[in-house]
Amino acid sequence: MEKQPRYRPERRYPEAKRQSYTCDVKTCVHCGSGLKSRPNWHAQKTIQTLKGPLFLAGRAKVCTNPECPHCGTRYYASQVLLLSLPSSTYGLDVLAYIGWRHEHDQRQFVEIQRELNQKGIEINERKRRQVISPIPGFIGSNQ
Secondary structure (H helix, E strand, O other), X not given: OOOXXXXXXXXXXXXXEEEEEEOOOOEOOOOOOEEEEEEEEEEEEEEEEOOEXXXXXXXXXXXXXXXXXXXXXXXXXXXXXXXXXXXXXXXXXXHHHHHHHHHOOOOOHHHHHHHHHHOOOOOOHHHHHHHHOOHHHHHHHOO
């Protein structure tokens, strides 16, 4: 395995499939008035999945009723979280793959990193350690 830089190299995926989501809540849960879409995106990132790179964007909605005690409350597009953790640039399928290969197949993380690099998922030493840090929490919650 060739030595890769410890820093994260700049990655661009112009061919990445694009998926954008808007909050699916229609009315404020506190006052029942309609929600207004916010002009900016609350999530905008490119993630690597086992099926290839994917650009995700999520748009929030906000309650604009001035009489509502929770006026200004933001409702986020939760569909984005079904594909990737908030601080991760890897899909949940990649995290599950790493966890399965490590726990079930007893693979070392270096071997899993090599497999992912062969599949076209770019991951270096530093990122590998950041990616695996939430995995014990997932594993511990199922036992």
